[in-house]
Amino acid sequence: MSTCLVTGGGTGIGAAVAARLARDGADVVVSGRRREPLEEVAATHPRITAMPADAADASAVRALVGEVRARFGSLDGVVANAGGHGYDSVGDTGDDEWRASLDANLTTAFVTVRESLPALEVAGGGIVVVSSLSGLRAAPETAGYTVGKHALLGLVRSVARDYGRRGVRANAVCPGWVRTPMADEEMRVLVEQGGATDVESAYAAVTKDVPLGRPAEPDEVAGVVAFLLGPDARYVHGATLVVDGGAHVVDVPTLAFG
Structure with missing residues (x-):
């Protein structure tokens, strides 16, 4: 039986991923900074457990991973889903806003993945990092968010390159709306x-x-995450799966033609 950690698991995509993995038979730990929404998610299924932690805090994540392993015996899958805002143009983004955006959108994933790697090597586990269509394209006045989501794809590729031969798979998903x-x-x-x-x-x-x-509905993204962590994707590694209803294939300059 597998054990999975989902950061940003109290709402939205993270909550849907937790529910899907639990239905599939995994023990799921949902984590985030706010206890109340985590406990609400945990109350929906007996296999879901709430363990609050700040995913950008290395000591907190290290303790979280240790607690997961102590309670469930292993850590087999990690979904780095925590994220945040960063909605200003480059020229209007102050230093504090920049650091906060990168902490929310990039550092959370980096720290979570780094602190989980030793356990995942033992288990032969998998990682799914939730990026965004903003990891492939740029929306207006979203500099911090866009840069952070782009960088997540580099994180996944780096982990895939270095840890594949150690038995750890790493992939990314890029949802649209x-x-x-x-x-x-x-x-x-x-x-x-x-x-x-x-x-x-x-x-x-x-x-x-x-x-x-x-x-998309959150369950539709959750299904892709579950696939990437499951046995049918055992040879999918270092990939970016776009879950955007086809938005990324649209040739913007031809929209006027209908």
Whole structure:
């Protein structure tokens, strides 16, 4: 029986990943800085356990990994999902905002992966880092977020190169728009700016040029993560799987042609 750690596991994609892995028979530890949402997720399934920790704090993550191994006997899978904002252009991003954005979007994954590697080597385990379509493209005025999400792909490739022969697989997923509380807040900003009348019409506006024509549900991303951690993906390594309804294939300069 496998044991998986999911950071940023209290809401959105992280909570959906935890639920999917638990349904598949894994023991799942959800972690994050806020205890209440973690415990709410843990209450939904007996195989989910809440263990709060700041994923950017090396000592906290080291203690977390030790606690997971002591309680469950091993650590077989890690989903580095914790992330945050960073919504300003380069020229408008202050030093403190820059550091906070990289801590939230990059350091959390780096620290979590680094501190988990010894346990994953023993278990022959797997890592999935949740990046974003912003890890492949750039949205307006999202410098910190975009740079952090791009860097996550470099982290995955570095780990894949160095640790594949040690029995550890590492892959990334890049979701596009997903219906989550974080995305809902962004939709409300679009409403406030006059680009939509409500959250639903905002989602419709931001996905109107997406080939599948809608945002993803968190479960749809969770299914891809579960695949990457599972036996059917045992030869998938160092890969980036895009989960965006086809948004990344759209040739922007031809949108005027319909």
